[in-house]
Amino acid sequence: xxxxxxxxxxxxxxxxxxxxxxxxxxxxxxAYQNGLDVIEPLYLHDYPYLMAETDSADGxxxxxxxxxxDSSIIVDYELKExxxxxxxGVKIFLGDGKTRGKDLSRFDSIFVWVKPRxxxxxxxxxxxxDSTFSRPGDETSLKFNExxxxxxxxxxxxxxxxxxxxxxxxxxxxNEINVHKARVDLSNVxxxxxxxxxxxxxxxxxxxxxxxxxxxxxxxxxxxxxALVALxxxxxxxxxxxxxxxxxxxxxxxxxxxxxxxxxxxxxxxxKSEYEKxxxxxxxxxxxxxxxxxxxxxxEQENLSKNDSPVSFVILDIDHFKQVNDTYGHIVGxxxxxxxAKLIQSKIRNTDALVRWGGEEFVILCGDTPIQNAxxxxxxxxxAIENTQLIKQQKITCSFGIAEMxxxxxxxxxxxxxxxxxxxxxxxxxxxxxxxxxRHTR
Amino acid sequence: MLLAFLILLxxxxxxxxxxxxxKPVQIHWNLAEGEDxxxxxxxxxxxxxxxxxxxxxxxxxxxxxxxxxxxxxxxRSTNNPETLEFRGICADLSMADAxxxxxxxxxxxxxxxxxxxxxxx
Numbered sequence: 407x408x409x410x411x412x413x414x415x416x417x418x419x420x421x422x423x424x425x426x427x428x429x430x431x432x433x434x435x436x437a438y439q440n441g442l443d444v445i446e447p448l449y450l451h452d453y454p455y456l457m458a459e460t461d462s463a464d465g466x467x468x469x470x471x472x473x474x475x476d477s478s479i480i481v482d483y484e485l486k487e488x489x490x491x492x493x494x495g496v497k498i499f500l501g502d503g504k505t506r507g508k509d510l511s512r513f514d515s516i517f518v519w520v521k522p523r524x525x526x527x528x529x530x531x532x533x534x535x536d537s538t539f540s541r542p543g544d545e546t547s548l549k550f551n552e553x554x555x556x557x558x559x560x561x562x563x564x565x566x567x568x569x570x571x572x573x574x575x576x577x578x579x580x581n582e583i584n585v586h587k588a589r590v591d592l593s594n595v596x597x598x599x600x601x602x603x604x605x606x607x608x609x610x611x612x613x614x615x616x617x618x619x620x621x622x623x624x625x626x627x628x629x630x631x632x633a634l635v636a637l638x639x640x641x642x643x644x645x646x647x648x649x650x651x652x653x654x655x656x657x658x659x660x661x662x663x664x665x666x667x668x669x670x671x672x673x674x675x676x677x678k679s680e681y682e683k684x685x686x687x688x689x690x691x692x693x694x695x696x697x698x699x700x701x702x703x704x705x706e707q708e709n710l711s712k713n714d715s716p717v718s719f720v721i722l723d724i725d726h727f728k729q730v731n732d733t734y735g736h737i738v739g740x741x742x743x744x745x746x747a748k749l750i751q752s753k754i755r756n757t758d759a760l761v762r763w764g765g766e767e768f769v770i771l772c773g774d775t776p777i778q779n780a781x782x783x784x785x786x787x788x789x790a791i792e793n794t795q796l797i798k799q800q801k802i803t804c805s806f807g808i809a810e811m812x813x814x815x816x817x818x819x820x821x822x823x824x825x826x827x828x829x830x831x832x833x834x835x836x837x838x839x840x841x842x843x844x845r846h847t848r
Numbered sequence: 849m850l851l852a853f854l855i856l857l858x859x860x861x862x863x864x865x866x867x868x869x870x871k872p873v874q875i876h877w878n879l880a881e882g883e884d885x886x887x888x889x890x891x892x893x894x895x896x897x898x899x900x901x902x903x904x905x906x907x908x909x910x911x912x913x914x915x916x917x918x919x920x921x922x923x924r925s926t927n928n929p930e931t932l933e934f935r936g937i938c939a940d941l942s943m944a945d946a947x948x949x950x951x952x953x954x955x956x957x958x959x960x961x962x963x964x965x966x967x968x969x
Contacts, residue, residue: 778900781875782892809870823870830872830915834939840915843903844870 427641431634442624446513448498449617450479455499459599461489470494478519478616485608492608495529495601496615505535505542507596510568512622517563519616520600527603528613529554532571535594539583545597547581550574551590554603563619568592688762690740691747699761699769703817706773710813717811718780720770721824722750722787722804725836727766734799742766745796746804753787769824777810777841784808784839792837805831809842872915873908874939875899880923887929891922894932894955901961902936907948913940916948930957 415422450456451474458472458481466489471482483494501507510516510532520528533548534540541547551571555564571590578588600615625633686698694702706717724730724742731739743766750760754770761769772780784806796802807828811820823842830840877895879885888894902908908916917939925931931954938949950966 776900777903778896778898781899782896785877807872826870827872830874834874834917838874838876840872840874840917841899841903842870843873843908 423641423645427638430637434630434634438623438625438627438630444513444622444624445619446621447617447619449477450496450498450615451475451477451617453498453617455503457497457499458494459497459601460494461492464489466492468492468494472496478521478614481613481615482610483602483612484610485602485606487608491604493529493601493606495599496613498598498600498618499596500598501596503596505537505540505594505596507535507594510592510595510620512626513592513620514567514623515621516566516568517619517621518557518566518600519561519563519618520557521561521614521616522557523612523614526606526611527554528557529599529601529603530566531597531599531601532592532595533597533599534591535596536587536591539581539587548597549583549591550577551592551595563616691743691762693747693751693768694759694761696761696763699759699763699771702759702761702771706771707811707817709773710811714813715774716776718772718775718777719809719811719820719824720772720780720784720787721763721807721821721828722768722770722784723828723832724766725803725805725832730797730800730802734797738797738799742796742802745794746791746802749790749794749796750787753790754783777808777843780808780810781839781841788837788839803837805836806839807831807842808839810844812844871908871911871913873903874915874917875902875920875936876918876939877920877922880921883923888922888924888932890930890955890957890959891932893959894934894961895922897959897961898934898953898955898963901963902951902953905948905951905963905965907951907965911946911948913938913943913946913948925954928956931955 456472456479458470460466460468460470460483462468467486468488469484469486473480473482479496481494481496485492485494518530522528530553532551533545534551535548539547540549550573552574553566553571555566557564568590571592573583573588573590577583598618600613602611602613686694686701688695709715710717724746727739727742730742743762747760747762747768750768750770754760754772757773758775759771761771763769770780770783772783775783788804788806791802791804805828807824807826807830809820809823809827811817823844827840827842831838834840885891902918918936919939920934920936923933923935925933934953934955936951936953938944938946943949945967947965947967951963952966953961953963955961
């Protein structure tokens with residue numbers, strides 16, 4: 407069973423990896439879309455670091471009174487003439503309240519529960535500290551990231567995204583801030599101010615502020631994208647490595663298989679050539695047999711017809727061979743055949759073919775040899791055989807018949823002529839050479 | 849008529865085997881008395897060339913005998929030892945008067961062969 411799983415694993419592991427990767431990606435995106443939220447509420451009813459503020463610092467005469475309930479703070483105020491833009495509000499300190507505040511840049515939504523008891527807008531300032539232009543201890547140098555809105559009468563909070571904030575133009579001008587620094591920055595907010603707005607009417611009014619809430623994601627979109635891209639990259643790298651090892655293993659296996667096949671092929675070729683050789687060879691003497699002779703004859707015929715190269719045919723027969731067999735037995739007879747073949751092989755050229763024609767008859771096919779040369783060769787062989795002790799029991803002689811091949815002639819006729827010449831040698835007393843001279847009658 | 853012509857045409861165009869007349873010939877080479885083979889460096893070449901030449905000679909080709917067998921004597925010329933002299937006679941003495949049965953030949957240092965049939969006209 408486990409083997410089946412192993413096979414399935416081997417077959418599909420790449421697909422499994424890709425499937426897992428896709429699943430992780432989808433789950434991650436889904437989780438990001440529908441979860442992974444970070445919510446940080448800031449309820450003011452029990453928040454200690456806050457204080458009321460009025461325009462008295464700017465020369466105004468407005469008055470304010472701050473009180474707490476179980477769920478909110480109540481800001482009762484009276485806006486009076488004095489300062490050109492009379493206001494009151496609440497300062498909420500974050501962090502140390504001066505230089506090290508809270509990083510709100512990772513939140514994508516800001517909820518504000520402000521319930522007015524009067525008319526007019528409300529201003530929300532996210533005051534940012536930036537060491538390049540902010541001066542420690544000087545609140546006016548904190549950047550004015552502001553938004554002004556009409557609070558709702560209902561209990562629902564007003565919701566803002568950081569992109570809706572802007573930096574107050576008067577503050578930029580007053581502090582001569584570089585344009586590149588004059589954009590909204592919520593990365594270090596030590597102070598939040600909630601004030602009455604620009605159009606707040608003079609007189610009494612109340613703001614009920616429940617608090618603020620910051621909502622963001624545990625990881626940022628860029629971080630998620632980077633993580634997913636890294637995951638895909640690593641996975642494909644792993645796949646690549648696995649593929650590489652698979653390929654190496656496969657290549658080694660293929661190489662081994664190919665080597666085995668080549669080895670088998672070589673063995674088969676050797677076997678084939680040995681078989682072919684043995685099928686064309688006489689097993690006793692090692693000479694060609696008739697099957698082997700056919701291919702040599704065809705080659706020589708072609709040579710004759712194409713190049714007009716003469717081909718001669720020498721047939722020889724051991725004299726009184728039957729008598730040798732009958733007297734000394736077949737083993738001695740075989741010895742004669744073997745020794746005779748060896749002797750002839752040693753006397754003829756490599757290009758000549760020695761064939762055991764059958765029984766005690768041999769044929770020598772001499773390429774590029776006219777009849778007179780074949781006759782000379784036969785005479786030499788005859789004398790060599792006569793003068794060699796092929797077997798110790800008695801002297802062996804041979805009779806020869808020679809014929810030259812004529813272009814276009816049926817090989818049967820050639821054999822016929824050589825055979826007749828051999829017959830003449832036998833008839834005239836054996837141990838002699840007879841050539842079949844020829845002339846064209848037509 | 850047309851059919852006969854076609855048959856004649858086809859038969860004349862057909863590839864035919866050459867018709868060959870052949871005669872078994874034996875040549876037995878013997879050194880003359882007192883001759884030494886080692887003194888005849890060109891003997892083998894002369895024998896081969898003479899064999900070929902003899903087989904092609906008209907008296908041999910047109911011999912009435914079923915087969916021919918020659919006894920050939922080889923000797924060096926007394927005038928020029930480099931030239932070999934061959935004398936051939938038929939082994940069958942009953943044919944001794946036939947034109948092809950008695951011949952003499954020479955083979956000089958340049959392997960030039962001259963054959964003369966002595967029973968000829």
